[in-house]
Amino acid sequence: MAKTLTGKTNLTTKTYLKEEHHIFRKAFAKFLEKEAVPFVEKWEEDRLVPISFWKKMGEQGYLCPWVGEEYGGLNADFGYSVVINEEFTKLGLGPGGGAILHSDIVIPYIDSYGTEEQKRRWLPGSVSGEIITGVAMTEPGTGSDLAALKTTAVRKGDYFVINGEKTFISNGILGNLFVVACKTDPHAVPGYKGISLIVVEEGTPGFKKGKQLKKMGIHSQDTAELIFEDAIVPVENLLGDENKGFYYLMSKLQQERLIVSISAIVSAERMLEITLNYVKGRHAFGKPISSFQNTQFKLAELATEIQIGRAFLDNLIEKHIDKENFVTEVSMAKWWTSALAKKTASECMQLHGGYGFMEEYEIARWYRDVAVQSIFAGTNEIMKGIIASNLGL
Known part of the structure; x- marks a missing residue:
């Protein structure tokens, strides 16, 4: 597996990220470099991320950073959650080995609907890594x-x-x-x-x-x-x-689907990046396969679609931080970015040729891992149904 990268294919400026977010990103990427990168293969084989890693994340403030200081959190904005999600995804750990689900999907229910007694009972342990949800x-x-x-x-x-x-x-x-x-x-x-x-x-x-x-x-x-x-x-x-449970579940779906979209677009960015590097170094018929028009056109199309998806998604993240509601748009983002991630995986695997089917090549893992993005947080068919309904159909 490759180490965390800077995302060279992302050309947009994320106005919702400030200097403090970039400092946080560098620190978190360094943390992953030490505490996760050397062990990813073993975690894949063991089929879980050890509790010891959860506790290390908690010690460094990387679990539920948005939780209030009175419960042990940092009272951070959603931009920090975006950074953590992006860095985990670049690493190839899916939704952070469960940490993204814990921090940004489950704990918000307790924070929003829990009593003060429930919050004091469960939030501190969720921030420290003692509680996994x-x-x-x-x-x-x-x-x-x-x-x-x-x-x-x-x-x-x-x-x-x-x-x-x-x-x-x-x-x-x-x-x-x-x-x-x-x-x-x-x-x-x-x-x-x-x-x-x-x-x-x-x-x-x-x-x-x-x-x-x-x-x-x-x-x-x-x-x-x-x-x-x-x-x-x-x-x-x-x-x-x-x-009232159904209404509580519905109220949190915007953030859940946004999180899936972030993971999907970063997955596509990462797959494009590794494939660009691969085709430049792989030779066939005496020249790099990056010189073939078919290769160039395929990658040009993917780069364009990924850039469009990133721009749309960043706009929604800004709206989410501003506490706007955008059910239709987030449904569009969720299905479109997850479908794009699957398309990117298929095209990039094909460009790797036979090597793309080998486990030792990163694209093989991406190919199987991104498949579920069109299923969880509501299938893409459900997303299209929501969009159609909101269009008055």
């Missing part, structure tokens, strides 16, 4: 259709009794705190109005982790099944109001 929505037989959830949480006195099964849960093996989507009102019409979010801790009676799932790519992020069999969870673990 996941969000449990997907179930066997259901994907984006949250109204079809079958996991139930029945109130019995001071406890909820949870029954059901979740699958494809990122951080499912290492995680020790999960935000679980449950049906608390099975008679609600429509069904999504009966969903609540309940925080379940490792060690909860009746809660166990299933098998670790074997994925085609992103091997270093552990993914598992979660099983609830009469799991006993205190009522005080309810996040926000009962039966």
Whole structure:
């Protein structure tokens, strides 16, 4: 695997990043150079990033930097999350071995909807790396259709009794705190109005982790099944109001899809960069394959599309930092950048020839790892449906 790079193919100026963000980037890249780069291959083989790395990230302030200082965070803006996401992606660690999911997708639920007691209970450990989180929505037989959830949480006195099964849960093996989507009102019409979010801790009676799932790519992020069999969870673990879970989930999808888009566009930038270097050094018929018109046109097209995607995405990041809502645009960004990443992987792998199919070449890993970007955070078909609906169709 290549070391972290500066992203030479990115020609845009990110106005949302200031001098302090660039200083932070250099420090984080140096941290990854020492604490991650030498171990990426082993993490891929082990199918997880060790807890010791999480704790090192926490010690340096690289987990949940946006969390308030009163809970151990740095009260940093979203630009710092962008930097961390970009540097992790350049390294080829997918969504940061689970750290991006933890910091910028799961913890925002607790920060936004948790009580003061819940925040003081869970946020400091999430910042330090003592707590590793996941969000449990997907179930066997259901994907984006949250109204079809079958996991139930029945109130019995001071406890909820949870029954059901979740699958494809990122951080499912290492995680020790999960935000679980449950049906608390099975008679609600429509069904999504009966969903609540309940925080379940490792060690909860009746809660166990299933098998670790074997994925085609992103091997270093552990993914598992979660099983609830009469799991006993205190009522005080309810996040926000009962039966408002669907609305809470929807409120955070803008940032989640933006994060996927950032990872997708950086993946495309990185694949283009390594392929440009490869074709300049690889010779066929007595000359570098970069001199062939087909190679030049393919890479020219990719460079153009990646640049367009980056410009659009940077504009949305600025809007997000300014707390604007842009459901249609972020749906466009998510499907378009993830589709572009898959296209870039295919074209760049082809330009590598037979070597592109070899595990020792970086493009092979990118090819398998970017495939899921069009699936998670809502499939690209769901994204197009949202866009169509907002167009009045």
